[in-house]
Amino acid sequence: xxxxxxxxxxxxxxxxxxxxxxxxxxxxxxxxxxxxxxxxxxxxxxxxxxxxxxxxxxxxxxxxxxxxxxxxxxxxxxxxxxxxxxxxxxxxxxxxxxxxxxxxxxxxxxxxxxxxxxxxxxxxxxxxxxxxxxxxxxxxxxxxxxxxxxxxxxxx
Numbered sequence: 405x406x407x408x409x410x411x412x413x414x415x416x417x418x419x420x421x422x423x424x425x426x427x428x429x430x431x432x433x434x435x436x437x438x439x440x441x442x443x444x445x446x447x448x449x450x451x452x453x454x455x456x457x458x459x460x461x462x463x464x465x466x467x468x469x470x471x472x473x474x475x476x477x478x479x480x481x482x483x484x485x486x487x488x489x490x491x492x493x494x495x496x497x498x499x500x501x502x503x504x505x506x507x508x509x510x511x512x513x514x515x516x517x518x519x520x521x522x523x524x525x526x527x528x529x530x531x532x533x534x535x536x537x538x539x540x541x542x543x544x545x546x547x548x549x550x551x552x553x554x555x556x557x558x559x560x
Contacts, residue, residue: 455468494508
């Protein structure tokens with residue numbers, strides 16, 4: 405009887421329910437991050453698919469058609485869910501929801517615009533120079549350290 409009254413008092417006082425219920429903002433953070441990662445992976449796959457299509461039709465296409473509706477949609481959704489994640493995280497740290505949304509929007513959408521702009525340059529570089537033009541490892545130590553370090557001499 406004593407144990408039942410203790411459980412009832414915990415439940416009635418609200419301590420029992422608060423200890424097991426996740427606040428809504430933390431659930432939003434988890435969902436936003438999950439969907440941002442999922443749409444990021446879908447975006448990567450769609451971009452790889454567009455590059456593979458271009459590889460097959462290289463002679464007929466001068467550029468990689470990465471600005472398709474599917475690629476734009478998945479990139480936009482990835483950025484939107486990343487914005488929600490950043491804004492919710494800033495709200496947890498004490499910023500008002502409006503200020504968190506403003507700061508999150510500035511951070512995420514300016515970075516997303518710069519990434520999309522650089523993606524266009526990267527796709528142009530890939531179309532003109534092939535995959536070795538964007539492969540950092542193909543340059544070797546000679547490009548970084550100078551030609552003397554890249555070619556060993558006879559006495560070495």
